[in-house]
Amino acid sequence: MAALPGRRAIGRGRRSIRAGWALRAGFAEGRERGETVPDPGAVERGATADPAGFAPEAAPRHVYVHVPFCGAKCHYCDFAVFVGPRTPWEALYLEALERELALVLAPYGGAYPFPIETLYLGGGTPTALSPAALERLFDLLERAFPRRAPGMEWTVEANPEGLVGDEGRALLRWLRGRGTTRLSIGVQTFDDAQLSALGRRHTGREAEAAVLAAREAGFVHLSLDLIYGLPGQTFEGWTADVRRAFGLPIDHLSAYALEVAEATRFGRMQAAGALPLPDDDRVVEMYAFVAAAARDAGFEPYEVSNFARPGGRSRHNLAYWNNRPYFGFGPGAHGYAFGVRTANVPSLPRYVRARTLSEFRTEVRPVGRREAIEETMFLGLRLAEGVRRDAFRRRFGVDLEDVYGPVLRRLEAEGLIVIDARGIRLPEAVRPVMNAVLAEFLFDDR
Ligand code: SF4
Structure with missing residues (x-):
């Protein structure tokens, strides 16, 4: 096939x-x-x-900021992630981000004059930052992007373990109070044995509790990520995950087939013949199941891996898929602004040492018309x-x-x-x- x-x-x-x-x-x-x-x-x-097919004055209205911190590295993850101590790295990261913002926004005196339509804090796990660092990050971004389009979408990625308990509830209230409109919660599966095999740091019950707490804190736009085609995952296990997800008060679901990247623990296990993945036909059946279940639950399959209730689409990701320009800041972030695609250095130690724009970038590529x-x-x-x-x-x-x-x-x-x-x-x-x-x-x- x-x-x-x-x-x-x-x-x-x-x-x-x-x-x-x-x-x-x-x-x-x-x-x-x-x-x-x-x-x-x-x-x-x-x-x-x-x-590049759009006028230079069509300045980006979408901003992605990569926050690289995670409590531990999941076994399938090949994102730019840092699992070392918060001190001194959080502070160094924020100083470097401030420098990068200042360099990119220098033509505008450091404050972007156009209204932003979407802002996306991804990672990593943005909510793994300390409360003081989060406060500073939001302050920085509000200064750099002072104008918001009406109804601006502000998404923050989060993991369930950071959203439960008293601290989690306080964080959720704080995020709402600072203007976050949408949470994208990385659940991946509700199966505790699978979660542990993935190197995740939460349980299925905590994932459910996190969604309910977010809803209680006033978040209407809630997205979950699930992964199918996991090692040892059965079709029945996947259908149980999908049913549990649609039983929660979410308006968006992203369902990704597992990608095994070489430079991950799963990549090494696969090379050693020790990663028992379901075969491709079974994975296609898993996709077909989630697509049908989404429709039954009132979610539109608006993108190949993404399903949303009416009004629940990710406007930020739609900007990517519609090939619109966007800024990308932070280690490993990609951007596409003024006809040029950029990629940042993925390593946090290198990122925090960068002083010039060329030191922040690993790639600067003008996009030709045909491309x-x-x-x-x-x-x-x-x-x-x-x-x-x-x-x-x-x-x-x-x-x-x-x-x-x-x-x-x-x-x-x-x-x-x-x-x-x-x-x-x-x-x-x-x-x-x-x-x-x-x-x-x-x-x-x-
Ligand atoms: S939480 Fe997400 S970004 Fe962090 S290591 Fe796991 S998969 Fe990667």
């Missing part, structure tokens, strides 16, 4: 960006192509002075509504059909895409095995 996208590409929004880059490299090496290909000439005919089009297709086709033809035309000055006409007709004839007046999208049945279709949207010669 076709390779599962989840084994490489499903993840949080920012992970899908990173995966998108990797996907292009993989596709370009060894894809099997049909006879019809995109028309690079059409791209040039629509070209403007704006190579921007490819990325728009890769990311947009993850969404249930797909790529809209009016948005594509507005951004790139050409029609989808001008660039991809023969490709679109062939894929439609094969039942691999749906074309209608709004644009193009993948049928739901194709989304779990989407990589082969995405390869068709690459240009051969950029």
Whole structure:
């Protein structure tokens, strides 16, 4: 069967960006192509002075801040995470973040003048910071981004163990009081044996208690992360996880297929033949189950791994999938601002030593016009509504059909895409095995 996208590409929004880059490299090496290909000439005919397809004045309205601290490293995790002592690292991290913000926002005198639509504190575990450090972080961000668009979404990632008990309740009240509108809680599974095998530091009951406490503190927008395809996980175990999640007062669920990265404990176990993963067919069944259960619970499958009640979509992650510009701050953070993709040094010790912008960055890559089009297709086709033809035309000055006409007709004839007046999208049945279709949207010669 076709390779599962989840084994490489499903993840949080920012992970899908990173995966998108990797996907292009993989596709370009060894894809099997049909006879019809995109028309690079059409791209040039629509070209403007704006190579990435959006005007320079379309300044980012979305901000991601990476907070690298965690109590322990989960066995599957390849994020930029620091598990050392809080002192002195918390203070050094905040000083470095302040320097990075000042450097990036220097053209605006240190305070970004445009209203921010979404702010996302991810990690790591932002709520693992001490109360004093959290206070300082929020102060910093409010000074750097003083203007908020009406109804701004402010998401904070959290783990269940930090949200329970008296301290957890106090933290939840504090987050609400400081303007956080949404919590994304990393649960992964409710099965205590699985949690311990993953290296997680909470139980299934604590995960449920954390969600209920967050709801009690006034959070309406609550998201849970679950992972399927875990070592030793049965289909029945997964269905129990999904049912427990939908029994909670959440309005968003992210369900990711496990990715095994080499440089993790799971990666080493896999290399040693000691990681008993369910086979791909079983993992596809797990995906089908969560998609059906989500629909039954009133959640729309608005992205390949994400399900939301009406009004519960992650607007921040939608900005990624719609290939909109965003700032990324903190160790390991990626950004895409003014037509340039950036990646920061992932190691906290290196990050805190950085004094210049080039020392903060490991990658600074202007995005060419064709690449921007490819990325728009890769990311947009993850969404249930797909790529809209009016948005594509507005951004790139050409029609989808001008660039991809023969490709679109062939894929439609094969039942691999749906074309209608709004644009193009993948049928739901194709989304779990989407990589082969995405390869068709690459240009051969950029
Ligand atoms: S809590 Fe999240 S970020 Fe921290 S180690 Fe575990 S998976 Fe990684």
